[in-house]
Amino acid sequence: MSILHEVEAATPEPVQNSATADRESRGQWWRFALIAIISIIMIIPVVITVILSLRPGLTSTTAGFTFENFKYVFTSTDTVKWLGNSLAVTIGTMVVSVIVAAPAGYVLSRGKSRAVSGYSLLLFVIQSLPVITAVIPLFVLFARIGLVDSLLGLAIVYVGASMSVATWMMAAYIDSIPITLEEAAWIDGASLFGGFRRVVLRNSLPGVMSTAIFTFLVSWNDYLVAVVFLRTQTKYTLPIGLQSFFQQNATDWGSVMAVAVVMMLPPVLVFACLNRFFSVGGVGGSLAGQ
Amino acid sequence: MTTTTSAVPQGSGQKPTVKQLRKGLNAKFTLLLLVLPSLFLLVLINLYPFIYAFFQSLHDGSLIATGPFVGLQNYTDVLTSPAFWKAAWFTLIFTIVGVFGSWLVGLGLALLLRTKIPGRGTFKVLLMLPWVVPIVVSSTAWNYLLATPDSPIPALLNAIGINSPLFLADPTWAKITVCVFKVWVSFPFMMLMTSAALASVDGVVYEAARMDGASNWQQFRLITLPIIARSTYISWILMTIFCVNDFPTIYLLTGGGPVDATTSLVVLSYRTVFQNFQTGPGVAIAFLMTITLVIVSVVLFRQIKKAANQ
Numbered sequence: 001m002s003i004l005h006e007v008e009a010a011t012p013e014p015v016q017n018s019a020t021a022d023r024e025s026r027g028q029w030w031r032f033a034l035i036a037i038i039s040i041i042m043i044i045p046v047v048i049t050v051i052l053s054l055r056p057g058l059t060s061t062t063a064g065f066t067f068e069n070f071k072y073v074f075t076s077t078d079t080v081k082w083l084g085n086s087l088a089v090t091i092g093t094m095v096v097s098v099i100v101a102a103p104a105g106y107v108l109s110r111g112k113s114r115a116v117s118g119y120s121l122l123l124f125v126i127q128s129l130p131v132i133t134a135v136i137p138l139f140v141l142f143a144r145i146g147l148v149d150s151l152l153g154l155a156i157v158y159v160g161a162s163m164s165v166a167t168w169m170m171a172a173y174i175d176s177i178p179i180t181l182e183e184a185a186w187i188d189g190a191s192l193f194g195g196f197r198r199v200v201l202r203n204s205l206p207g208v209m210s211t212a213i214f215t216f217l218v219s220w221n222d223y224l225v226a227v228v229f230l231r232t233q234t235k236y237t238l239p240i241g242l243q244s245f246f247q248q249n250a251t252d253w254g255s256v257m258a259v260a261v262v263m264m265l266p267p268v269l270v271f272a273c274l275n276r277f278f279s280v281g282g283v284g285g286s287l288a289g290q
Numbered sequence: 291m292t293t294t295t296s297a298v299p300q301g302s303g304q305k306p307t308v309k310q311l312r313k314g315l316n317a318k319f320t321l322l323l324l325v326l327p328s329l330f331l332l333v334l335i336n337l338y339p340f341i342y343a344f345f346q347s348l349h350d351g352s353l354i355a356t357g358p359f360v361g362l363q364n365y366t367d368v369l370t371s372p373a374f375w376k377a378a379w380f381t382l383i384f385t386i387v388g389v390f391g392s393w394l395v396g397l398g399l400a401l402l403l404r405t406k407i408p409g410r411g412t413f414k415v416l417l418m419l420p421w422v423v424p425i426v427v428s429s430t431a432w433n434y435l436l437a438t439p440d441s442p443i444p445a446l447l448n449a450i451g452i453n454s455p456l457f458l459a460d461p462t463w464a465k466i467t468v469c470v471f472k473v474w475v476s477f478p479f480m481m482l483m484t485s486a487a488l489a490s491v492d493g494v495v496y497e498a499a500r501m502d503g504a505s506n507w508q509q510f511r512l513i514t515l516p517i518i519a520r521s522t523y524i525s526w527i528l529m530t531i532f533c534v535n536d537f538p539t540i541y542l543l544t545g546g547g548p549v550d551a552t553t554s555l556v557v558l559s560y561r562t563v564f565q566n567f568q569t570g571p572g573v574a575i576a577f578l579m580t581i582t583l584v585i586v587s588v589v590l591f592r593q594i595k596k597a598a599n600q
Binding site for chain 1: 316317320321323324325327328329331332334335336337338339340342343346353354399402403405406407408409413415416417418419420422423424425426427428430431432433434435442474531534535537538541542556559560563564569572573576577579580583584587
């Protein structure tokens with residue numbers, strides 16, 4: 001191998017080019033075939049979900065593809081309700097998380113005192129605690145104040161669960177905004193809060209987007225907290241709804257997969273359209289933690 | 291309103307300097323106000339439950355009653371129960387396979403995707419799908435593909451003459467299936483982390499190494515690995531935390547069965563509390579898990595520091 005390279009390097013220009021290019025393109029097609037096969041194998045479960053959702057149901061005799069499964073789950077099951085619940089919880093979590101995490105991230109980024117670094121450490125410790133440890137006592141606490149089996153209670157847990165990573169993400173983004181911008185605003189008479197609101201927030205749209213996507217995924221995909229807190233079928237979010245629907249209709253794959261497609265479409269669309277905001281350290285890390 | 295320079299109110303007509311604003315009480319107060327909502331939520335949703343959980347682990351209570359104080363009884367009960375050690379053993383296997391399996395697949399694909407390939411961007415997006423799709427959805431699809439002997443994959447294996455195992459009903463095969471499922475879910479994350487690290491390597495370095503006669507393996511071992519070492523350690527730590535804390539990947543595919551073969555510590559803790567209604571032991575399991583996790587993270591963090599100093 002190594003000798004080959006040296007020989008090539010020593011041979012005259014045109015010959016080397018055509019030989020390397022030839023081998024290069026052959027290697028390219030081999031790699032293309034390899035990655036294509038791997039990709040196809042890897043996405044089989046996703047593709048099969050979509051195909052089954054579009055196949056005619058058990059009772060139907062029609063061939064080809066149809067939307068009747070979707071029609072069925074939307075009209076005769078609680079899917080619409082679950083979708084609404086999931087959307088309400090997710091949007092609520094997203095909005096509150098960003099509103100709470102943005103100012104905290106600002107303090108974390110700009111503050112230099114010992115209290116600030118202590119707060120940063122606290123966030124780190126909390127992030128590594130298993131969710132199950134918090135869920136059990138929260139269940140006891142929420143049962144006392146009537147927040148079990150409530151979407152509000154669920155959203156509160158999600159905001160808390162995503163708070164430390166959301167704050168870090170905002171802090172990391174605000175770090176990249178030069179402080180001179182705020183200093184200029186302060187000299188013009190802006191208060192500290194004014195500088196944050198009018199200068200920093202206005203320039204942190206990508207950071208806000210990443211944080212919002214992260215909290216969206218946390219609350220949209222969560223199973224553990226929802227399965228502990230939700231009891232009534234009409235209050236289910238999509239993960240619990242899909243799971244219970246699957247247990248009750250295990251042979252009716254068309255309908256089950258139609259609900260599954262409803263559930264996976266939002267995250268897939270968000271990823272397809274906004275993948276430039278999927279920063280590795282932030283959204284990346286947290287998503288896999290679900 | 292006030293004439294002290296340390297607290298300049300807005301709109302007083304007096305123009306505060308940067309120094310005054312930064313050092314002023316007013317600024318400190320604003321900073322506190324900005325951080326207060328997040329601090330409140332952290333204490334309520336994270337810190338308070340954690341402390342309360344420790345309290346629960348020292349009592350023989352239920353979800354509704356505190357119960358009498360029993361000291362470390364729950365911990366000794368848990369540590370002497372075979373179910374705990376069985377779950378701990380499976381958690382260990384699940385974590386090791388999950389971390390290194392997904393890393394190897396992710397690394398391989400990241401290296402492959404770095405080369406010139408037609409349609410590279412499309413493959414990058416397609417290969418992210420297992421990670422973007424919610425676990426509830428993908429576990430349903432895997433159930434469809436594997437669960438019964440008549441499912442597509444066992445049927446296919448039988449058709450081509452391989453006697454298909456019971457992927458989810460045989461204890462050993464269920465363990466393998468759950469681990470493979472975890473690798474399938476997690477490899478895109480590793481691919482993304484490794485790709486980002488590899489992007490920082492200048493192609494000229496490889497060119498130079500090739501000129502010096504380095505083989506592909508030597509290039510990988512002597513150039514690529516050292517460069518991605520730091521990010522690799524970080525992704526190992528993160529994935530270890532994800533695997534140990536994982537609940538849906540296991541629970542939705544097998545429910546912890548058959549005969550508890552795939553019961554991890556989180557699943558055991560969940561079942562102890564919400565199915566057997568033994569809060570104390572359940573929380574004790576979660577705590578023991580947390581302690582182990584913190585120790586493992588610290589050990590791995592040291593490795594990172596070592597790697598960074600090299």
